[in-house]
Amino acid sequence: MLKFVVPLIAFGLLVGVFIKGLDPERDLKKLPSPFLGKEAPHFDLPRLKVPNERISNQAYDGEVAIVNFWATWCVGCRQEHGFLMELSRTSDVPIYGIDWRDQREPALQWLSQLGDPYVASGFDADSVTGINWGVYGAPETFLIGKDGRVLLKHLGPLSRDAWENDFLPAIAAAEGNQP
Amino acid sequence: MSRLFLGVIFLLVGWSVWAIDTGRAFEDDEMQARYVEIISEVRCVQCQNQTIKDSNVQIASDLRREIRRLLSEGKTNAQVFEFLVQRYGDFVLYRPPMSGFSLLLWIAPGLFLLIGGIVAARVISKRMTMPLDVDDDEIDQVAS
Amino acid sequence: MIPEVGHFALILALALSICQCALPLLGAHRNDQAMMGVARPAAVGQFVFIAISFGCLTWSFLQSDFSVLYVASHSQLSLPTAYKISAVWGAHEGSLLLWVLLLAGWTVLVCRYSSELPEKFSARVIAVMGGLSFGFLLFTLLTSNPFERLLPAAADGADLNPLLQDPGLAIHPPILYIGYVGFSVAFAFAIAAMISGDLDQKWARWTRPWTTSAWLFLTVGIALGSWWAYYELGWGGWWFWDPVENASFMPWLIGTALIHSLAVTEKRGLFKSWTLLLAISAFSLSLLGTFLVRSGILISVHSFAVDPERGLFILAFLGIVIGGALVLYAWRAPSMDSEAGFRPVSRETFLVLNNVLLVIATALILGGTLAPLFVELLDGSKISVGPPYFEIAFAIPMVPLVLLMAIGMHTAWRNQAPKALVNKLRLPAMVAVVVGILIPLIFYGGTSVMLAVGAIAAIWVMLASVIDPIRSWKRGAGSVALTRGAIGMSVAHFGVGFFVLGVTVVSAFTVEADRNLRIGDRENVAGYEFELRGLKNTTGPNYQALEGEVDIYKDGDFIGQVRPQKRTYLVQKSPMTEAGIDAGWNRDLFVALGDPLGNDAWSVRLQYKPLIRFIWLGAFIMALGGLIAASDRRYRLTATQKESVRIQQGEPA
Secondary structure, eight states: OGGGTHHHHHHHHHHHHHHHHTOTTOOTTOOOOTTBTSBOOOOEEEBSSSTTSEEEGGGGTTSOEEEEEEOTTOHHHHHHHHHHHHHHHHOSSOEEEEEESOOHHHHHHHHHHHOOOOSEEEEETTSHHHHHTTOOSSOEEEEEOTTSBEEEEEESSOOHHHIIIIIHHHHHHHHHOOO | OOOOSSOSOOOOSOHHHHHHHSSOSOSSHHHHHHHHHHHTTBBOTTSSSOBTTTOOSHHHHHHHHHHHHHHHTTOOHHHHHHHHHHHHOGGGBSSOOSSGGGHHHHHHHHHHHHHHHHHHHHHHHHHTTSOSSOOSOOSOOOOO | OHHHHHHHHHHHHHHHHHHHHHHHHHHHHHTOHHHHTTHHHHHHHHHHHHHHHHHHHHHHHHTTOTTBHHHHHHOOTTSOHHHHHHGGGSSHHHHHHHHHHHHHHHHHHHHHTOTTSOHHHHHHHHHHHHHHHHHHHHHHHHHOOTTOBOSSOOSSOOOOOGGGOSHHHHHHHHHHHHHHHHHHHHHHHHHHHHHHOOOOHHHHHHHHHHHHHHHHHHHHHHHHHHHHHHHHSSSOOSOOOOHHHHHHHHHHHHHHHHHHHHHHHHHHOOOHHHHHHHHHHHHHHHHHHHHHHHHOOSOOTTOOOOOHHHHHHHHHHHHHHHHHHHHHHHHHGGGOOOOOOOOSSSHHHHHHHHHHHHHHHHHHHHHHHHHHHHHHHHHSOOOOOOHHHHHHHHHHHHHHHHHHHHHHTTOOSSOOOHHHHHHHHHHHHHHHHHHHHHHIIIIISOOOHHHHHHHHHHHHHHHHHHHHHHHHHTTOTTOOOOOHHHHHHHHHHHHHHHHHHHHHHHHHHOEEEEEEEETTOEEEETTEEEEEEEEEEEEOSSEEEEEEEEEEEETTEEEEEEOOEEEEETTTOOEEEEOEEEEOSSEEEEEEEEEEEETTEEEEEEEEEETTHHHHHHHHHHHHHHHHHHTOGGGTSOHHHHHHHHHHHOOOO
């Protein structure tokens, strides 16, 4: 009778699911951003280097931009810093930084010692902006389109691979949509 | 490699951060109860599997602070959850959403009870007409 | 040298496991005595070699041999000796070795206590267990060798995870594994029955004590895990529906269903194919648990190794073992029919309901645990399923189960006159309703619908469980001397009621408060006063700690002092909270240090947890009931002796 084969079939399906679940590409820690394809969150912060001035998302209104959350206590940020410096020289896309949950002095030192790839950095001491962007672990890098939508979110140090395979095509597509 | 349960770093960014976070959050009993109820259902997105009520990592206490702010602004529980989901996705709530695939999760208990009830009823009604005095095996099994 | 001996012993065990599996199976098929006779010696030999291997690993830990990678990763010179021993099973490789050792141990027990089983049957059972052992040994040797060398040797080890440096680690995993692995016996019995095509009441009688024994260890193992989490993790919870916790709970639920289904099969020869499926499922869920914990497929605080490659191996093993069993099932089950019947009001009916509800509970937990995986594979989005879901989902089948349990145990087989049942249970029911509403009101000052339902159900079950024992004890009219099986059942069911009472009261009346305390401050929580007397630095063998002294008063009387600590372990440098607990049979007072606030003030979490000990006590009582039931004489006597016992004592439970 058919009903006795049901457990076997159900088990087979379960094993299939598990095989897919074991895919090494899967990263349990990566949370997809709910902002993908939607308008990026706003921010309005004091500037890191010039505390009485402010920086906000208005700064990159209408252009493709990168927003990078970083901090001096973050090991991955140090790892990606060199690459960010390179990008700031070679790429047309402006990089805006948000110094997340950090302290001003060490942050300024960091930038002067290692170089400053950012057009400007906002200082988000208490993570209100971080939470508004759904940030939970530095570094996190967002690619914003001309219309202010989030095109990409990259968690962890920005690698050349990710830049070439994910960011460049997305940037090209965004730039291609000239009015 | 064994995994550490409590957070990764003890950030002592300043004692003021901790002071805000401790003691009763709200004087009002009802608000306090709502607060505790909410933070018991919010996941610490950085931790292995903990609520922000029980985790001491930075992001947990930041989220608790935001929730206190929202509650004191008069937001409802639903609005607080909405705020979090907007930013972190459904993952941040331990209560699965009642939409999409996870709606099945919420239907399941009732559905399974229904199916179980039908199965039980069928078994019982089949057996109630069968003889009571049979209990030793009388059917020869296929011997191999 | 010793690690190499240990490694070699495992290889020998692997070779023996092949013999133990292949030869008796072949022998049973061909009726070859010599081949079947290989089973027992092979099993004993395998156990000896695995024990040697385990001994070598333990020796390496005791000698702090940091040229062994596993030892260097999980031990340290200043680690207390007791933890050096328990560190053996503190991580993936060693715990696998423990698993394999216990599997060999159960096999040896089966060899010892199977003299009355037909030769072919026991040969097949031992062979199946040999096959399981082969799979695990292969996995260990190929992917998880605990004897791998670290050269050059480390000067000092990386220390055992501080959370594991606790007596809980010494007992929780071994006992839990004894339970997990023990279900392999019922599994092997099922396979043997399916191969031969013979499944009868005798088979059920043989299988029952093995199943009950494994179940009771699993019960204690899970309870110990819960208790350990409670006092060690510092936040006062005792169950979090974490995937690994669920992985241990599902075999328990199905094991419980299996015990009850076996009762029907033994008594009436009914539900044979269903019992078979349950026997397969219980161990399958154990294996599934192993997979979930060690493959990194789900996020959990308990996860061992995050290694998809190991995961694939375990999955393949799972596929072969469970898939094979289910193929056998699809082949044999259709012919296992029975013509026996029962009336709607009968013990059989209640046992059907028992099984249905337990399976529903298991399915809901499985679904909730795997849902995040399914959703992620479907559309990449991530959801979480945690206590807000599980608590509701689990309660839905469980509340009816607990309520029906009280009635079912008094219902006769085949046909029960409803009137007699009502007469017997009317008084306990009324008492339960009254007491269930009054106790919370009087002792804890409140009630609610959920609370009343829980309390009534708990009292109802406890009262119902003691009716027959009390009558029997008083040698009242109409009572027969109770068999151990019947006593065990009463005790175990009483334990369930006890457990439910604990859960209900602690869930409803826990008081938790975060407070700021300076030295000399007192805070009042739930009628108890907590005073921070002082803070001092102390050191342990491998940690430094800040220890608080908190005095507790009630109505002005001094109750006790607790010493919560914040520890920093020297090697791993991770901070750990040790709660200070004042334990009592009817309540726990739980104090955990939070963080320094400056100005000599500290944030402290204070909790009042009424009847929380009933949770674990209830579980231990359940296990005790299982122990009593498993030792029933009818499992230990020969066929003719059994007949006379049966006539004397009335029918088995």
